[in-house]
Amino acid sequence: MNTRQVGGEDPDRLYIVTGGRLVARAAAHQDALRRDGAPNPRDAVLDLVTLVVGVGVPPPGLPTEHAAILRLCSDGPLSLAELSSYLALPVTVVKLLLRDLLAVGRIAVRPPVSAPAPDRLPDLETLKQVLVGLQNL
Amino acid sequence: MVQRAAAVRSGPPLRATVGDALKIVIVGGFGAGKTTLVGAVSEIPPLSTEEIMTTAGVGIDDPAAVADKNTTTVAFDFGRITLNDRQVLYLFGAPGQQRFWFLWDQLFGGSLGAVVLVDTRRIADSWYAIDRLEHHGMPFIVAVNRFDGPRPPLARVRQALDLSPRIPLIECDARARRSAKHVLIDLVAHLTDLHSAERTP
Ligand SMILES: Nc1nc2c(ncn2[C@@H]2O[C@H](COP(=O)(O)OP(=O)(O)OP(=O)(O)O)[C@@H](O)[C@H]2O)c(=O)[nH]1
Numbered sequence A: 001m002n003t004r005q006v007g008g009e010d011p012d013r014l015y016i017v018t019g020g021r022l023v024a025r026a027a028a029h030q031d032a033l034r035r036d037g038a039p040n041p042r043d044a045v046l047d048l049v050t051l052v053v054g055v056g057v058p059p060p061g062l063p064t065e066h067a068a069i070l071r072l073c074s075d076g077p078l079s080l081a082e083l084s085s086y087l088a089l090p091v092t093v094v095k096l097l098l099r100d101l102l103a104v105g106r107i108a109v110r111p112p113v114s115a116p117a118p119d120r121l122p123d124l125e126t127l128k129q130v131l132v133g134l135q136n137l
Numbered sequence B: 001m002v003q004r005a006a007a008v009r010s011g012p013p014l015r016a017t018v019g020d021a022l023k024i025v026i027v028g029g030f031g032a033g034k035t036t037l038v039g040a041v042s043e044i045p046p047l048s049t050e051e052i053m054t055t056a057g058v059g060i061d062d063p064a065a066v067a068d069k070n071t072t073t074v075a076f077d078f079g080r081i082t083l084n085d086r087q088v089l090y091l092f093g094a095p096g097q098q099r100f101w102f103l104w105d106q107l108f109g110g111s112l113g114a115v116v117l118v119d120t121r122r123i124a125d126s127w128y129a130i131d132r133l134e135h136h137g138m139p140f141i142v143a144v145n146r147f148d149g150p151r152p153p154l155a156r157v158r159q160a161l162d163l164s165p166r167i168p169l170i171e172c173d174a175r176a177r178r179s180a181k182h183v184l185i186d187l188v189a190h191l192t193d194l195h196s197a198e199r200t201p
């Protein structure tokens, strides 16, 4: 399969991967937006660099894509971006798959806690750590 | 060709203790050297992936978008640097053209800052990105990637970019690890300077 043909170029593929739930959930999300004027709080957890770790042993019979995620993060944390790249699935689709796995407790996520808030500079301690890390390269 | 069912990761896994990921965005026109720069400092071979967008810029939250022919994908690439036992830095290369801007907010919110990578043979490619970063208050520096051919002095480049004197303008060779590393260090130094500027108005 050609990675470039996954997702946007082939909308049907999204339905297959997500079992048709992408549309239903996106609609629910829109409803939530309309009601609260704020995004679903669970969305905030899943950033491109949110780190994913597997919890426990993958049970048999998981859908292929979910099992692939658990396999990929079985020997260390992996970012959502990396999962998306290795699975050759668009970021949005991987987010949906991760929410499935979160809901059944098969993964834990580590959000980017030191990311600066909108319109704020990163804090000085974070900058110092980054500087030291880069200088050690 | 990629077999999804056999998806395997490349490069070393992150340490189990890493739990705090940071981001820096490298933005620039076509062929400015974004992927080269990311690859020069990354501990894994640069990876690429994509996000689904609607051409209207509404994003995938629009339920109609999935089946809609107006969806398109935007590719971007990234690399990774483990900073210490706890922190990892991701570097994203993003196209800088106007029609990709909507990707930025969606994908790169929470970044420490940005590097605008400039190819002086195509200076105009950077105008939009610089404008937009300033507008959004996203801190950035500008790095001129030195290709073969004419090398206009930095003062001329600054003029051509109409760049504020407050924004650092440096040169680099995106292919060289040391040079790429210094671009990132200069960005962090600039972010640190902005802190002092904030405290002493
Ligand atoms: N001479 C020279 N060539 C470079 C330098 N940096 C990149 N290149 C070459 O320029 C070409 C484009 O570099 P890329 O890193 O792919 O640029 P990019 O910004 O990722 O390009 P797109 O993703 O296609 O927009 C490649 O063939 C690189 O090998 C440089 O500093 N000097």
Ligand SMILES: [Mg+2]
Residues within 6 Å of the ligand: B034, B035, B036, B077, B093
């Ligand atoms: Mg590139």
